[in-house]
Amino acid sequence: MNQQEVRVRFAPSPTGPLHIGGVRTALYNYLFAKKNGGKMILRIEDTDQTRFVDGAEDYIIKSLEWCGIQFDESVVKGGEYGPYRQSERKELYRKYADELIEKGWAYYAFDTAEELDKLRSEYESRKETFTYNATVRNNLRTSLAMTQDEVKSLIEAGTPFVVRFKMPEDDELVMHDIIRKEVKVRTSALDDKILFKSDGMPTYHLANIVDDHLMKISHVIRGEEWLPSMPLHVMLYKAFGWDAPEFAHLPLLLKPDGPGKLSKRDGDRLGFPVFPMEWKDPKSGDISSGYRESGYFADAFINMLAFLGWNPGTEQEIFSMDELIAAFSLDRVGKSGSRFDPDKAKWFNHQYMQSHDVAEVANQFKEFLAEKGIAAADQYIQKVVGMVRERATFVADLWDQSSFFFAAPETFDAKFVKKRWKENSPELLRGVRVVIENHSEFITAEVKPNIEQFVEEQGCGFGPIMNIFRLALVGAGKGPDLFEIAEMLGKEEVLRRIDYALETIKK
């Protein structure tokens, strides 16, 4: 088993958008596969027709693609072990259910949902819990309590039935989990799970085990919510006589505050996305925001997610996908749930904003500008980005920091005016204007010394003059070095803005 090729799978159900916990599970699978020279498989688990959501599968595929998580085999790419959609493998499962019945590891059950509901409430009224297991299976409408002929005639008459696993009465199961080490459980605490539903489809448990076996999956890396069903799955492998894969159950992602696991509501409440990309619910039409649309870089998003539950054991925090692959190990995945921290997510994006290629960021900013109907030369946009990116976390922040490069201010920040615009400000600003006008172009190296000289003559200090000059060019007390701004704008534009400020700002 261990010397086999590493093959892992990400197996989502197309019941809605993938949330960041799911993305992290996919990421860890991917990192583990690549690290070990193995294969990554995408399998769609759509055995529950009632929960199928239109567009969910496409959303999952596109989201992972945006994240840079690639599959070697999938519903899109195909592969040796396809099909990769369980609904297309439907025919296959029945014979495995039959095999288990023949071997005595499973049985038919003819109880209706109503009968079971009734039983459950009866037990509840006695303050007991109904468990479908060895204590009751011989007294219910199961093939275990009937003759073969009875069973046969019921099935031939078209009576709906399910197939249940015959869980051993009281064995101790000792299992191994890569993250949790030894996990022990007594089978008496388990129930006879349904493997095959009356609608002709397998349940998750059967389909999952059969497909993992058929697809030669070596490691099952999934969320902790599956830990309670590991015993059933291990028993299923045993019943079939197959080697079980290694298991690794990942800790959950928790709310930033309060108890419980992260949910869509937390994102709405605290103002951060829980989905990788924007999702529009096909039924309600509700739109949920996505990391991509919120301005996160895919690599920053992945870097942040990788660190929720895993760390390299060094002090390095910024990792490219390739570096993550090189450093990743399941041994360094923690055991306890991680609270999601929106502030740290922003910090990661800010880091990537600084380190990305300027041209790449400028390209994204150009699209942003285009949506506002603003066009500018690539060179110009790149220069602007280079000047203001250190004060931006997202591409949208770039606009807040640089709008004055694309349009002259029409209004002036009232607070800043109140604080900096004094009696003598118009006079000083006019003085600055004169200095600039005496140059044929605004070249910092030439203009700056003259302004400094002017400041000295006035004896008022550099600050007050720069502040009102900034107010004229920017319209507020923000932005990068003022001389750089002026040089970018050019002499004529600078003079125009000074004139406009002089006639507009009143105190």
Added chain:
RNA sequence: GGUCCGUUCGUCUAGUCAGGUCAGGACGCCAGGUUUUCAUCCUGGUAACAGGGGUUCGAAUCCCCUACGGACUACCA
């Protein structure tokens, strides 16, 4: 209720397997510095071994108990 899993600064975590540095880093927060504005940046600070018993010269680390948190408990995945 039952079963299983977990518990180090507010948060993500290193250190636990092979007991012995003032329990380390990052985010956040606070203070100072740089600065023509706003930011960035730099420096410093804040702050944790859930509790109780053992074992030991010595425990975050090993053992037991308690508390708390979480997941699961469907003809859903």
